[in-house]
Amino acid sequence: EVQLVQSGADLKKPGESLKISCKGSGYSFTSYWIGWVRQMPGKGLEWMGIIYPADSDTRYSPSVQGQVTISADKAISTAYLQWSSLKASDTAIYYCARQYGSSIRGYYMDVWGKGTTVTVSS
């Protein structure tokens, strides 16, 4: 079964750093992009960026470029989303998802993790 298992909820203070994870299983982790999607409280989905674990090619939405870092460790089939200095406005649920990304296979997210809730509060 194809699965993406995300790390647990986190409560942080403004200015702290954080790295959340997403572990893939049941498929070839290096053959698909892994994307991150943000959902702020009561709001819609926002695509943040993706990484191709085979070569760590990374793309970001202009709205988050420079605010977060996406990385991956293909040896352990895990992708990461990290912040160096959190703000209260980073409070959200963060989903990882497997993303198809080619003109042959299409562009969409077919398998999703259950989400990681990040709360930033003093």
Place this chain on the structure above:
Amino acid sequence: QSALTQPRSVSGSPGQSVTISCTGTSSDVGGYNYVSWYQQHPDKAPKLMIYDVSKWPSGVPDRFSGSKSGNTASLTISGLQAEDEADYYCCSYAGSQILVFGGGTKLTVL
């Protein structure tokens, strides 16, 4: 990239059909045949319902169908059922591996 435009809410009675629109630009919806739709129930992760404008992933009933004309894509749900009540998001490819979501539409089954 700006978010795609969806109606905030739609509603329909069981057995009826509803259509949710998704309007973008020639840089996203209008420029590529790569529109996908996602269903999200409260406190659940999104679920892929349609991809490449009108294709079904395995396990999704054919009551859900997608189409596109120009810069506007549409999701039609026929034979509405109570369990279809959820939020629905469209998503389009916008070039360079980047995707953009719509603002979401709340479907109420009356």
